[in-house]
Amino acid sequence: MIAQVPVLGVIPARMGSTRFPGKPLALIKGQPMIWHVWKRCTLSASLDTVVIATCDRAIQEAAEGFGARVVMTSERHTRANDRVAEAAANLPGEIVVNIQGDEPLVHPQLIHDVVSHFEGRPEVLCVNPIAPVIEEADVESPHTVKVVCDNAGRVLYFSRCPIPSDGTQKRSEPVYRQVPILGFRRQFLFNISALPETPLECQESVDLLRPLEHGFPVHAFHTAHQTVGVDVPGDIARAELALDHDPIYQTYASQATC
Numbered sequence: 001m002i003a004q005v006p007v008l009g010v011i012p013a014r015m016g017s018t019r020f021p022g023k024p025l026a027l028i029k030g031q032p033m034i035w036h037v038w039k040r041c042t043l044s045a046s047l048d049t050v051v052i053a054t055c056d057r058a059i060q061e062a063a064e065g066f067g068a069r070v071v072m073t074s075e076r077h078t079r080a081n082d083r084v085a086e087a088a089a090n091l092p093g094e095i096v097v098n099i100q101g102d103e104p105l106v107h108p109q110l111i112h113d114v115v116s117h118f119e120g121r122p123e124v125l126c127v128n129p130i131a132p133v134i135e136e137a138d139v140e141s142p143h144t145v146k147v148v149c150d151n152a153g154r155v156l157y158f159s160r161c162p163i164p165s166d167g168t169q170k171r172s173e174p175v176y177r178q179v180p181i182l183g184f185r186r187q188f189l190f191n192i193s194a195l196p197e198t199p200l201e202c203q204e205s206v207d208l209l210r211p212l213e214h215g216f217p218v219h220a221f222h223t224a225h226q227t228v229g230v231d232v233p234g235d236i237a238r239a240e241l242a243l244d245h246d247p248i249y250q251t252y253a254s255q256a257t258c
Contacts, residue, residue: 009111052101080207081208100181104239
């Protein structure tokens with residue numbers, strides 16, 4: 001934690017993904033994907049509490065079966081941040097970290113880095129790491145959320161389209177993607193969750209466009225930690241291959257529940 005401030009980690013998960021129904025319980029290395037995310041979150045010394053937030057009994061039963069703490073939330077949420085806000089309402093945590101439930105290779109150090117960016121910076125209300133896009137196919141993929149920032153590291157825009165555009169010439173600027181580990185000051189999370197959804201948020205289906213459209217800053221920082229998100233069933237094989245070479249996985253692989 002930072003300066004004795006309690007930090008809450010929330011893993012939002014639901015079965016109703018349009019691109020991959022039942023995704024949180026999809027097996028990766030023989031274990032539900034949500035188990036990998038939870039295990040890796042529990043390895044982060046920066047999180048005082050870790051919970052899974054869901055509206056689905058199937059996820060609740062699976063998560064409680066492997067020892068996770070679960071908070072049941074409304075079925076009405078269409079945005080992960082709103083689910084996280086509901087879960088955080090009755091839990092301690094002046095910093096709340098939203099760790100997406102489809103990131104089975106989230107690194108504990110990355111969670112620490114998100115939390116540390118609030119230290120001594122009261123002006124920072126929301127933090128989001130960004131990483132360079134490695135595969136050219138991901139530049140064009142709508143599953144990869146691209147991001148552009150200003151010179152001070154504040155996010156200008158998120159898009160599922162390639163940004164910055166290369167126009168008619170060879171691309172001269174690197175392309176960065178959103179790493180979906182989102183840090184919030186507690187009250188700010190509640191404040192933006194209470195705001196109405198915004199047009200660009202709905203158009204791009206990117207939660208953090210809501211604070212941007214309402215005029216609030218989102219601070220970004222560059223990370224070398226590359227995650228492997230699971231958006232569609234075909235991403236399972238890619239995640240398993242990455243886990244084969246992942247030293248963090250080796251620290252908890254033997255703790256499999258089945």
